[in-house]
Amino acid sequence: xxxxxxxxxxxxxxxxxxxxxxxxxxxxxxxxxxxxxxxxxxxxxxxxxxxxxxxxxxxxxxxxxxxxxxxxxxxxxxxxxxxxxxxxxxxxxxxxxxxxxxxxxxxxxxxxxxxxxxxxxxxxxxxxxxxxxxxxxxxxxxxxxxxxxxxxxxxxxxxxxxxxxxxxxxxxxxxxxxxxxxxxxxxxxxxxxxxxxxxxxxxxxxxxxxxxxxxxxxxxxxxxxxxxxxxxxxxxxxxxxxxxxxxxxxxxxxxxxxxxxxxxxxxxxxxxxxxxxxxxxxxxxxxxxxxxxxxxxxxxxxxxxxxxxxxxxxxxxxxxxxxxxxxxxxxxxxxxxxxxxxxx
Numbered sequence: 001x002x003x004x005x006x007x008x009x010x011x012x013x014x015x016x017x018x019x020x021x022x023x024x025x026x027x028x029x030x031x032x033x034x035x036x037x038x039x040x041x042x043x044x045x046x047x048x049x050x051x052x053x054x055x056x057x058x059x060x061x062x063x064x065x066x067x068x069x070x071x072x073x074x075x076x077x078x079x080x081x082x083x084x085x086x087x088x089x090x091x092x093x094x095x096x097x098x099x100x101x102x103x104x105x106x107x108x109x110x111x112x113x114x115x116x117x118x119x120x121x122x123x124x125x126x127x128x129x130x131x132x133x134x135x136x137x138x139x140x141x142x143x144x145x146x147x148x149x150x151x152x153x154x155x156x157x158x159x160x161x162x163x164x165x166x167x168x169x170x171x172x173x174x175x176x177x178x179x180x181x182x183x184x185x186x187x188x189x190x191x192x193x194x195x196x197x198x199x200x201x202x203x204x205x206x207x208x209x210x211x212x213x214x215x216x217x218x219x220x221x222x223x224x225x226x227x228x229x230x231x232x233x234x235x236x237x238x239x240x241x242x243x244x245x246x247x248x249x250x251x252x253x254x255x256x257x258x259x260x261x262x263x264x265x266x267x268x269x270x271x272x273x274x275x276x277x278x279x280x281x282x283x284x285x286x287x288x289x290x291x292x293x294x295x296x297x298x299x300x301x302x303x304x305x306x307x308x309x310x311x312x313x314x315x316x317x318x319x320x321x322x323x324x325x326x327x328x329x330x331x332x333x334x335x336x337x338x339x340x341x342x343x344x
Contacts, residue, residue: 043170119154152206237291260306
């Protein structure tokens with residue numbers, strides 16, 4: 001029997017894999033002082049905070065909200081007193097909005113003291129995805145719990161007390177990564193960089209030291225790299241331009257994230273023209289900032305490459321008729337001319 005098994009496997013014995021032992025989480029007590037105030041935090045409380053944030057984000061994710069919307073059409077809602085009634089779209093939207101606010105209130109209230117110790121705050125933010133629309137002007141949007149740094153001294157003192165070994169053993173690494181990932185989202189999508197609010201000012205005032213602490217704790221990765229880019233552009237005076245470029249994905253490589261090289265593959269002529277006009281407007285604004293000249297040159301070269309690739313790809317778009325292809329070509333060639341004119 002053993003010989004048969006060896007023949008089937010090319011003469012090599014198959015060694016059964018040993019199941020991986022789940023990583024043991026070892027809670028730690030973290031103690032530090034800020035302005036002579038003694039602060040004590042248990043790592044389990046931090047991990048529970050992020051478990052509750054994830055639960056909230058999952059509850060109000062697009063998939064969960066769409067599922068509830070579909071069920072509301074077919075399943076009557078039980079009112080107080082036990083009576084059942086069919087929910088109208090307006091009633092469902094009211095219930096969904098109320099749930100978002102109520103659940104957020106309980107999550108924030110539950111972790112209020114911990115957040116104050118960490119120098120952080122939570123707030124529910126409506127993200128870009130519209131889940132469903134009711135009538136002409138009412139819509140339900142995806143809501144996610146976002147993090148702000150409201151006291152950089154508290155947050156830095158907390159980070160400074162940690163060791164790389166504690167971050168790993170206490171299961172904190174993934175949650176600390178989520179903090180900087182969320183902060184990057186805030187910079188791109190929610191902070192006003194023309195008239196910054198207190199949260200944005202607090203973050204940028206402490207960002208260099210926060211990045212240094214993360215590196216010391218060996219928490220590296222794309223989220224930290226992105227935060228470091230925001231810091232460098234902030235120092236160079238080109239942050240607003242860089243954020244505008246990020247918001248529209250103008251530096252996305254061809255074939256990734258549906259960037260400028262790929263817009264024509266799934267855009268009407270009107271939409272393609274709008275996208276390229278917006279891209280050229282961002283390029284023009286970037287050129288006008290003397291502190292953003294290197295960023296302008298990078299974006300200009302990238303857009304030149306993208307528009308050239310886009311023009312060449314038109315012949316392969318068999319799902320468009322000849323008239324549409326001609327319109328797309330005219331739009332792309334006009335964009336190409338404008339980019340070249342700006343470079344003169």
